[in-house]
Amino acid sequence: MSDHVYKHIELTGSSKEGLESAIENAIAKAAQTVHNMNWFQVTDTRGYIQNGKVAYWQVTIKVGFRID
Numbered sequence: 001m002s003d004h005v006y007k008h009i010e011l012t013g014s015s016k017e018g019l020e021s022a023i024e025n026a027i028a029k030a031a032q033t034v035h036n037m038n039w040f041q042v043t044d045t046r047g048y049i050q051n052g053k054v055a056y057w058q059v060t061i062k063v064g065f066r067i068d
Helices: 019-030
Strands: 006-015 037-050 051-068
Touching: 006 019, 006 037, 019 037, 019 051
Parallel strands: none
Antiparallel strands: 006 051, 037 051
16 A cells, blocks of 8 residues: 545535535535545534525535645
C-alpha cells in the first residue's frame, strides 16, 4: 500500500429536497474541479424556514481528496 497525502476543503450544499440531496449537490459541484475525492464528513446542518415551513436545507461538509 502506498503512502498518500490528503487535503480537505469545506463545502456547503443546499437543497429543497433534503439533507442527502444537499450533500450530493455540494460533492457534484466540487467534482467539476476537484479530483481524487475520497471521503466526506458532515460538520453542520441547518435549514431555512419560510412561512412556517422548511424551505431548504444547508449541509456543511469536509471533503478529503488525495494529492497527486
